[in-house]
Amino acid sequence: MQRRLFMSVAAVAVATGTIGMSQANAKDIVIGAVAPKTGPLAAGAAITHWPNIKLWVETVNARGGLKLKSGMAKIKLIEYDDRTNPGETIKAVQRLATQDKANFVLAPYSTGLNLAAAPIFARYGYPQITSTSITDKVGPLTKRYSGIFFTLGTTTGFAGAVADILKKLRDDGKIGKRIAMVNVADAFGIELANAARPIFKKAGFEIVYDKSYPLGTQDLSPVIKGAKAANPDAFVAWSYPPDTFGLTAQAKIQGLNVKAFYTAVATAFPVFGAKFGKAAEGILGAGGINPDTPEMKAYIAAHKKVTGKAPDYWASAVMYASLQVLEQAIEAVGSTDRKAVTDYIKNNTFDTVIGKMDLRTQNNDKFWTVGQWQNGVFYGVASTGRDGAKPIQLKPDW
Amino acid sequence: MDLIIVGLLLGGTYALMALGLQLQYGVARIMNLANGEVLVAGAFGAFWFYTGAKLSPFVTVLVVAPAAFVVNWAIYRYLLQPLVRRAKSRGHLEVDSILATFGLAFVFVGIMLAVFGGEYFSYSYLETAFVLLGERYALNRIAAFAASILLCGALAFWLNSTRAGLTLRAVAVNPASAGLVGINVPRVSAQAFAIGGAVTAAGGAMLSMFLTFDASIGVIFTLKALIIVILGGVGDIRGTIVAAFILGLAETAVATLLDPGLTLAAAYLLFIAILLFRPQGLFGRRPS
Numbered sequence: 295m296q297r298r299l300f301m302s303v304a305a306v307a308v309a310t311g312t313i314g315m316s317q318a319n320a321k322d323i324v325i326g327a328v329a330p331k332t333g334p335l336a337a338g339a340a341i342t343h344w345p346n347i348k349l350w351v352e353t354v355n356a357r358g359g360l361k362l363k364s365g366m367a368k369i370k371l372i373e374y375d376d377r378t379n380p381g382e383t384i385k386a387v388q389r390l391a392t393q394d395k396a397n398f399v400l401a402p403y404s405t406g407l408n409l410a411a412a413p414i415f416a417r418y419g420y421p422q423i424t425s426t427s428i429t430d431k432v433g434p435l436t437k438r439y440s441g442i443f444f445t446l447g448t449t450t451g452f453a454g455a456v457a458d459i460l461k462k463l464r465d466d467g468k469i470g471k472r473i474a475m476v477n478v479a480d481a482f483g484i485e486l487a488n489a490a491r492p493i494f495k496k497a498g499f500e501i502v503y504d505k506s507y508p509l510g511t512q513d514l515s516p517v518i519k520g521a522k523a524a525n526p527d528a529f530v531a532w533s534y535p536p537d538t539f540g541l542t543a544q545a546k547i548q549g550l551n552v553k554a555f556y557t558a559v560a561t562a563f564p565v566f567g568a569k570f571g572k573a574a575e576g577i578l579g580a581g582g583i584n585p586d587t588p589e590m591k592a593y594i595a596a597h598k599k600v601t602g603k604a605p606d607y608w609a610s611a612v613m614y615a616s617l618q619v620l621e622q623a624i625e626a627v628g629s630t631d632r633k634a635v636t637d638y639i640k641n642n643t644f645d646t647v648i649g650k651m652d653l654r655t656q657n658n659d660k661f662w663t664v665g666q667w668q669n670g671v672f673y674g675v676a677s678t679g680r681d682g683a684k685p686i687q688l689k690p691d692w
Numbered sequence: 693m694d695l696i697i698v699g700l701l702l703g704g705t706y707a708l709m710a711l712g713l714q715l716q717y718g719v720a721r722i723m724n725l726a727n728g729e730v731l732v733a734g735a736f737g738a739f740w741f742y743t744g745a746k747l748s749p750f751v752t753v754l755v756v757a758p759a760a761f762v763v764n765w766a767i768y769r770y771l772l773q774p775l776v777r778r779a780k781s782r783g784h785l786e787v788d789s790i791l792a793t794f795g796l797a798f799v800f801v802g803i804m805l806a807v808f809g810g811e812y813f814s815y816s817y818l819e820t821a822f823v824l825l826g827e828r829y830a831l832n833r834i835a836a837f838a839a840s841i842l843l844c845g846a847l848a849f850w851l852n853s854t855r856a857g858l859t860l861r862a863v864a865v866n867p868a869s870a871g872l873v874g875i876n877v878p879r880v881s882a883q884a885f886a887i888g889g890a891v892t893a894a895g896g897a898m899l900s901m902f903l904t905f906d907a908s909i910g911v912i913f914t915l916k917a918l919i920i921v922i923l924g925g926v927g928d929i930r931g932t933i934v935a936a937f938i939l940g941l942a943e944t945a946v947a948t949l950l951d952p953g954l955t956l957a958a959a960y961l962l963f964i965a966i967l968l969f970r971p972q973g974l975f976g977r978r979p980s
Contacts (some may be wrong), residue, residue, distance in 0.1 A: 331810060332801055337906035340810030479953050507952035510912050512903065513702045513940075515830070516947035519694075539814050539904040547821045547830045560812070569814045 322370040326390035329403035333378025345601040350617040363628035380410030397630040425616040436656035447661040453490035455663030474503035474526035486532035518544040528554040535560035562608035576689030581608025582665025582674025584682030593647040607672035615646035703940025704837035710920035712892030718927035719884035725793040728910030729800035734896025757890040764889025804907040814904040832901035925976025
């Protein structure tokens with residue numbers, strides 16, 4: 295690194311003919327990244343988080359780096375594994391700030407790790423543009439931390455969207471009013487189930503089966519058997535990746551035939567479509583994208599080219615969009631002044647792969663909420679203001 | 693009836709997780725915390741062969757198990773035997789082996805991350821319904837159950853009715869006396885450790901048919917295996933098998949009759965009860 299630094303300084307010096315002068319203006323911009331590479335959330339981060347950082351850094355550096363007032367600055371990326379441990383996340387941010395002298399630190403992965411790291415980001419004045427956090431506490435959090443931004447959506451937004459879809463199907467006479475709802479007994483699942491319960495009831499649904507199961511349950515057949523015995527019209531699972539697969543496989547085996555089948559996180563992962571193939575058809579899940587815009591098409595192609603695999607159909611694009619916001623803000627300010635960059639994000643809108651992103655309230659309120667596997671692609675079917683939603687299809691029997 | 697079948701199927705799954713650790717801990721006296729990683733490695737092997745060459749996990753086992761045998765033998769020979777030699781007591785060896793294999797677990801995770809990447813892995817094999825007494829069960833779970841019964845049976849027969857098996861049990865009961873009657877204890881221990889690794893990897897290949905896994909998930913399997921081995925009693929393979937089935941039945945009964953949210957609580961309650969009232973485990977002997 296030292297050598298590259300020297301080389302680039304030398305190159306600029308030669309170009310401008312000011313060898314040895316004090317203005318060593320072409321300098322790397324140091325950006326830190328902290329997220330799980332091991333531990334329970336490592337697999338999710340390996341799909342959604344790390345590949346986008348790689349893609350972004352390569353894309354920016356390929357065009358010469360970030361355009362600052364002092365000249366083009368290549369990104370020097372420093373990565374740390376937090377082992378899915380909030381204490382490690384905080385320590386790594388601290389290290390990046392004090393030892394590595396990082397100009398910026400990218401927001402960590404997942405709701406929990408982002409919330410844990412919020413105070414330390416605030417202390418060093420780093421803007422924290424989260425892309426994998428879902429919470430209903432956006433208001434209080436943004437009030438407390440002036441540099442935190444939320445882009446993925448809110449708990450109520452996700453639960454409400456599912457209720458809206460089911461309500462529409464019911465009002466159209468396509469399904470009845472019996473819902474079987476299960477959730478993983480983890481912060482995410484509990485929060486969503488708690489948010490969904492009153493929303494479903496208010497929408498006139500009857501929750502005929504409402505159970506939770508521990509994270510890492512190895513046999514979910516009792517859960518699906520229980521749900522099936524309740525004879526539901528719709529099945530909703532606020533689930534995490536391993537159980538999203540487990541529940542879907544068991545539902546297929548048990549022949550739990552409902553017209554609306556929803557599983558939350560990981561339904562949007564390409565591996566879900568690859569594993570279930572035709573059986574995935576019609577399954578609803580959290581997230582979704584509009585893969586048909588030119589920006590998304592280019593993004594998907596670039597992601598495949600650089601990382602060797604397709605992005606997921608939900609948070610991947612949001613993650614990349616959050617990096618684009620940072621990139622555009624840094625270039626607009628033209629320096630590594632963190633305060634100025636944060637203020638710029640708060641006062642402007644950005645063109646990203648998922649469309650216009652408006653973070654003036656420190657919160658992106660236009661996000662995809664529900665997607666559905668249709669012809670091998672997980673299309674967005676509901677959003678809070680994004681264009682291109684596909685009409686919802688009824689799920690065929692397994 | 694349905695409950696019992698589901699419970700037995702889950703018990704079979706648990707037996708696959710725990711048998712290998714029992715051999716390693718009971719005979720070779722190595723509390724192998726990298727056991728779960730070996731299982732995940734077996735799962736990766738099955739995944740790789742299935743997605744790459746459409747090979748059934750039942751065929752893959754024939755490759756995965758011998759490979760795991762060799763690797764585990766080498767680990768024992770070059771990494772753990774020095775610890776065994778210098779250990780002054782069983783307690784001393786336990787502490788050393790826990791520390792060594794704890795580190796080893798990270799090495800395994802790192803290797804698997806580097807080779808396969810950190811994502812979730814899952815594939816569909818025999819993922820269809822099998823109707824038994826009017827109820828539907830996953831065919832891959834039935835197949836894994838059959839494999840686990842076969843494995844338990846083979847191990848039980850081998851341990852009880854062959855000379856090699858008897859030697860192994862002699863070492864399990866008392867390594868010092870086994871040495872006195874002319875048994876090559878270091879060699880038998882290495883064998884037991886290697887066989888344990890092979891059994892674990894084979895179990896991983898079976899489990900990969902219906903469990904979603906990733907490079908860092910091994911610790912979950914290690915913990916489960918540890919509970920089952922302690923429940924059943926260290927040093928007796930029958931105990932492990934019985935404990936696996938008791939745990940499977942208990943968890944299924946709680947999930948079906950009470951609440952799926954209480955399965956973990958039920959498992960640990962059982963664990964605490966055994967520790968309180970029968971600390972040597974179901975089939976274990978009191979230390980004399």
